[in-house]
Amino acid sequence: MHISRLTVPVTTAAKARLLSSVASSKFKISHSVKAALKSGQPVVALESTIISHGMPYPQNVETAMAVEDIIVKNGAVPATIAILQGKVHIGLEKDELEQLGSFGKNARKTSRRDIPFVLANSLTGATTVAGTMVLAHAAGISVFVTGGIGGAHRGAEKTMDISADLMELGKTPVAVVCAGAKSILDIPKTLEVLETQGVPVTTIGESAAFPAFYTPDSGVMSPCQVPDALAAAKMIHANQEMQLQNGMVFAVPIPVKHAADSRNIAKAIGSALKEASDFGVHGKEATPFLLKRITEITKGDSLKANIALVKNNAAMGAQIAVELAKLKMTPEA
Ligand code: PSU
Ligand code: MN
Numbered sequence: 001m002h003i004s005r006l007t008v009p010v011t012t013a014a015k016a017r018l019l020s021s022v023a024s025s026k027f028k029i030s031h032s033v034k035a036a037l038k039s040g041q042p043v044v045a046l047e048s049t050i051i052s053h054g055m056p057y058p059q060n061v062e063t064a065m066a067v068e069d070i071i072v073k074n075g076a077v078p079a080t081i082a083i084l085q086g087k088v089h090i091g092l093e094k095d096e097l098e099q100l101g102s103f104g105k106n107a108r109k110t111s112r113r114d115i116p117f118v119l120a121n122s123l124t125g126a127t128t129v130a131g132t133m134v135l136a137h138a139a140g141i142s143v144f145v146t147g148g149i150g151g152a153h154r155g156a157e158k159t160m161d162i163s164a165d166l167m168e169l170g171k172t173p174v175a176v177v178c179a180g181a182k183s184i185l186d187i188p189k190t191l192e193v194l195e196t197q198g199v200p201v202t203t204i205g206e207s208a209a210f211p212a213f214y215t216p217d218s219g220v221m222s223p224c225q226v227p228d229a230l231a232a233a234k235m236i237h238a239n240q241e242m243q244l245q246n247g248m249v250f251a252v253p254i255p256v257k258h259a260a261d262s263r264n265i266a267k268a269i270g271s272a273l274k275e276a277s278d279f280g281v282h283g284k285e286a287t288p289f290l291l292k293r294i295t296e297i298t299k300g301d302s303l304k305a306n307i308a309l310v311k312n313n314a315a316m317g318a319q320i321a322v323e324l325a326k327l328k329m330t331p332e333a
Contacts, residue, residue, distance in 0.1 A: 022138045026119060029139060030091025036077040037140050040329060042321035044071050045090075045136035045144040045174070048082035050310070051100055052107040052126035053288040054147065055303065056295065061101035063307050065094065067145070067314040074318030079141055081132045083110060086122030090139045100126065109284055111164045129176060130168035133247060137172050142236065143324060144176050145317035147310045148213045149249065150287060151181040151190030154273065161286065162193060169247035170197030175236045177317035179309040180211035180218060180251045184269050184290045187218045194249065195223070201249045202226055202235065204316060209253070214260040214305045216253035229316060233323035240328075252316045258308035260301055268297040 029037070036043045046067060051060045068078040080092040082100055089096065100107060103124065110118050110125030112134050118125035127135060129149050136144050150163025169176065181190050191210065194201050201222050203210060208225035212218035226232050232250050239248060272293035275281075281289045295303045 027088045027090060027139065030079070030089075030093070032077050033079045033091035033139075033141075040325055042076035042318065042325040043079050043141050043143070044076045044314070044317050044321050045132055045139075045141045046071075046078055046080040046314075047129055047132040047144070047146050048080060048092075048100060048107070048126040049109055049128045049131075050147055051080075051082075051097070052104050053109055054291055055306065056292075057101050057104055059303060059307065060104075061098050063310060064097050064101065066307075067310055070311055070314040071145070071318040074315050074322065076143075076318035076321040079136070079139070081127050081135050082107075083115070083118050083123070083125035083127065085124055086119055088119075088135055088138075090135065090141070100124070105288065109288070111284070112168060113164065128163075129165040129178075130163070133165075133168045133172045133174045133176070136174050142174055142240070143317055143321040144174050145310075145313050146176060146178050147306060147313065148180060148182050149176060149178050149190075151185035151187070152193055153286065154184075154186045156186060156189055159282070161282065163287070166190065166193045166197060166199075169194060169199045169249060171245060172247050173239065173245050175232075175239075175248040175250060175320070177250045177252060177313050177320060179213050179254050179313055182213040182269075182290075183218065183266070184273065184287075184294070187212060187220050191220060191222075198246050199249060200224060200235065200239070200246075201251065202232065203251045203253065204228065204232055205253055207253070211251050211253040213309065214254065214265045214302060215262045216256060216259055222251060229319035230323045232320045233327055236320070236324050237327045250316075250320070252309075252313050254305060254309040255312055258305055258312070260298070260305040264298055265294070265302060268294045268302065271297055 107126040150165035153161040202224035203222040209217040
């Protein structure tokens with residue numbers, strides 16, 4: 001009993017790789033996702049830590065549902081990924097999204113290292129970028145939309161707190177569409193680690209600036225820039241044709257009209273970081289703590305920007321998946 005990663009016509013060598021499989025008894029793939037994967041239709045993976053730990057209830061559930069609608073409107077099939085009572089779900093039903101959203105931080109934040117524990121103990125786990133990449137790849141999904149990736153935390157040279165997201169990006173061939181990384185992190189160090197891991201980082205749009213989540217420009221340049229979804233899809237296609245096993249980051253700047261006031265955000269981040277340090281918050285608690293405090297300190301302004309950018313990323317990610325599916329359908333010359 002295996003699920004195959006076979007999706008669409010690909011080269012023989014790539015086919016052999018896609019057919020490598022994991023135990024299907026651990027997976028529940030929704031009907032719509034299964035049908036789309038079988039016929040080579042575009043599918044977009046979505047993470048679930050953003051639902052359980054990244055946003056408060058009920059905005060988390062509303063946003064998760066709105067994001068799925070946007071993906072459908074743009075011609076792709078959404079696959080929100082989570083582990084529910086010990087079973088990997090690829091594609092959640094509305095009631096499952098609602099349950100996970102109201103369960104909130106009671107769900108276990110699940111990065112790659114947490115997957116065996118969550119499965120073996122029949123727990124409910126909300127997958128991070130790293131955890132979602134692992135499971136998306138196992139199911140044969142190569143495009144994944146989220147808000148922001150984890151990264152090297154400020155002070156990482158001492159604490160060694162570098163998100164497992166960055167290591168996953170180095171070794172799992174899934175393209176992550178995001179709005180960059182929050183400046184709770186050390187963005188230059190984050191880009192250094194991605195470079196070391198061999199991860200292409202590409203800003204989509206008119207500027208090559210790497211976005212800083214709430215704001216469109218972190219002050220650091222992305223090594224690559226492309227104008228649109230088709231150009232991004234061509235990069236993913238090239239990565240796949242070369243059978244490179246690394247992931248990719250596509251950074252979509254938040255539209256200026258939705259961007260948060262950069263001084264307010266900087267102040268809120270400064271206070272949240274100081275509190276985290278005063279309270280000794282560290283490890284897997286650090287990111288959720290900072291996200292929550294920033295939402296509270298900005299009285300919801302940051303949450304508004306967060307919701308807007310996730311929706312914007314969803315539209316772009318779906319368009320990329322659509323273009324990629326077309327490229328893969330085209331017989332090779
Ligand atoms: N950054 C955000 N929102 C989020 C996260 C990060 O702006 O919700 C979540 C993602 O799930 C990401 C995880 O993968 O936090 C990273 O956590 P850590 O830094 O502990 O690896
Ligand atoms: Mn960490």
